[in-house]
Amino acid sequence: MDSRIGIIAGGGELPLLLNEALARKGLSPxxxxxxxSASEGLLSQGKTIDLLHLEEGLAVVHSQGIRRVILAGQVNHSLALGSLPEEVKTLINEGGGGRSAMELFAILKRLFKRFDMEIVPYKDLLPEAFPAPGTLIGMPPCEEMGLDLSLGFKTARRMAELDIGQSVVTKKGLVVAVEALEGTDRMIDRAADLVGPGFSLVKVARPDQDPAFDVPVVGPLTMExxxxxxxxxxxxxxxxxxxxxxxGCLEMARRSHITVVAE
Amino acid sequence: MDSRIGIIAGGGELPLLLNEALARKGLSPxxxxxxxSASEGLLSQGKTIDLLHLEEGLAVVHSQGIRRVILAGQVNHSLALGSLPEEVKTLINEGGGGRSAMELFAILKRLFKRFDMEIVPYKDLLPEAFPAPGTLIGMPPCEEMGLDLSLGFKTARRMAELDIGQSVVTKKGLVVAVEALEGTDRMIDRAADLVGPGFSLVKVARPDQDPAFDVPVVGPLTMExxxxxxxxxxxxxxxxxxxxxxxGCLEMARRSHITVVAE
Structure with a gap:
């Protein structure tokens, strides 16, 4: 269990920020x-993995003595939509043909296991980054905000159940935007463009959330x-x-009078 | 029943196209x-209605001898989100405070009734524009397209039940985009940007669809x-x-090898 952690790094800010957070804890991933998928800046910082040759990639990770990995950042949708590597296609077919996020995660897990590697939940490494239920910052929700949040939680949970997305935006009792493949940040842009200030963003976990995969994340970019x-x-x-x-996120919210609630 | 038809015309292409379709039937709305809400070009073509003075507006319609109206085109969201006229606020409060589309429609219906006016379903006026179930044009769906359409119908029906939106885009077994307040056309832009060609658009009715209000519409702009x-x-x-x-829509689909299915 004292093997170094490997971060399989996709796109977006998450891999680097996670790298920094883990480094601060002395874990040097x-x-x-x-x-x-990974940003230009990242590509020079480690051994790259080609999803089209995934088994080779995992062999490389294994050869570095890594037995515990975390998956972070978005992976190009072509993985789910197009040119899948043969070994993944085989696993998909064995698994019944589904390509939903949860189905692909289950397949990945089996693939990593073959290489004697474990996918570690973020929560095991950074428990302090997962706030418990409660009002985290700001005024407790007023009536209108409370209704928007409760509509948001209700709707987002239905979307997560249907494996469509995990975030929604509400305002004045209306569902303004629902996330699907575009991701939270692009949904926020759209929602703000449609209804202006004063909306509520709600982001939930999947009902069958595997803590090792694709947990809901809020970071400085979303907060900005x-x-x-x-x-x-x-x-x-x-x-x-x-x-x-x-x-940092809560301080940004405090300064801008944004209420943050965990439910 | 032989009173002239009035079209209360919001934004988008629908009011003018509907006007032309009805005019071709000799109804001269x-x-x-x-x-x-209405486009510039429309504003000069009739007596304008100010939603902030809705009762006055309806009195104007009534004074023209109009007893049958159809509602067409999008109305600025401020109606649902902001500065509502007092009489509508009162009706909303009497109705339990909800501002969902169906709740607002019920309120409008009562308001029109007060002025002895009936909101006429499009279907009564243009029955030939509502195709019955079947493959309307193109090849019957292949297996992959069939799965995408069936995922689309399933998902869109859940969204309509939740009163979120009526359209979704799917591709290769994934829900790519879900419509909320932004409307179908902006959702198509987003979906195409995310996954490129080969997607399926599905648009359904609400489970409690009132044929007088906000029926699902497909027009040349969506088809384009x-x-x-x-x-x-x-x-x-x-x-x-x-x-x-x-x-015209089916001819466009035929030329571009787009299968159109009514279910």
Missing amino acids: FLFPVLG KLVRYKAAALGVEGGETLFIDLP | FLFPVLG KLVRYKAAALGVEGGETLFIDLP
Whole structure:
């Protein structure tokens, strides 16, 4: 259990921020940027992995003595939509043909196991970044905000159940935007463009959330969007949502009078 | 029952196209463009209605001898989100405070009734524009397209039940985009941007669809988007979806090898 942690790094800010958070804890992770998904800056910082040759990639990770990995960041949708590596296609067919996120995660897990590697939940490494239920910052929700948050939680949970997405935006009793493949940040842009300031963003876990995969994440970039667009509130799934830099995020919310609630 | 038809005209292409379709049937409708919602071109073509003074507006319609109206086109969301006229606020409060589309429609219906006016379903006026179930044009769906359409119908029906939206885009077994407040056309842009050609658009009716309000509509602009982005298929609710220029839409689909299915 004292093997170094490997980060299989997709796109977006998450891999680097996670790398920093783990480094601050003295864990000095090993980065494996995913070709075609990880940002330019990341590609030079470790051994790259080509999803089209996934078994080779995992062999590389294994050969570095890594037995515990975390998966972070978005992977190019072509993985789910197009040119899948043969071994993944075989596993998909064995698994009944489904390509939903949860089905693909189950397949990945089996693939990593073959290489004697374990996918470690973020929560085991950074428990302090998963706030428990409660009002985390700001005024307790007023009536209107409370209704928007409760509509948001109700709707987001239905979406997560249907495996469509995990985030929604509400305002004045209306569901303004629902996330599917585009991701939370692009959904926030759209929602703000449609209804202006004062909306609530709610982000939840899947009902069958595997803590090793694709947990709901809130980071500084999402928070900056909420600040810029003058959101009223952020609701997250208590104990299940990873905050990248929780104190920093809450300080941003405090300064902009954004209420943050974990439910 | 032989009173002239009035079209209360919001934004988008629908009011004018509907006006033309009804005119071709010799009905010569009277246009009432809604201030702040109807396009510039429309505003000069009839007596404008200000939603902030809705009762006055309805009195104007009534004074023209109009007893049958249809509502067409989008109305600025401020109606649902902001500065509502006092009489509508009162009706909302009497009705339990909800501001969902169906709740607002019920309120409008009562308001029109007060003025001895009836809101007429499109289907009564243009029955030929509502295709019955079946493959309307193109090859019967292949296996992959069939799965995407069936996922689309399933998902869109859940969204409509939750009163979130009526359209979704699917591709290769994934829900790519879900419509909420942004409308179908902006959702198609987003979906095409995310996954490229070959997707399926499905548009359904609400489970409690009032044929007088906000029926699902497909028109040349939506069709042009599907052609431009090389969509694979369009699925609509059979007998409940209004096609603006059905023959024209099907001809566009035929030329671009888009399968159109009513279910």
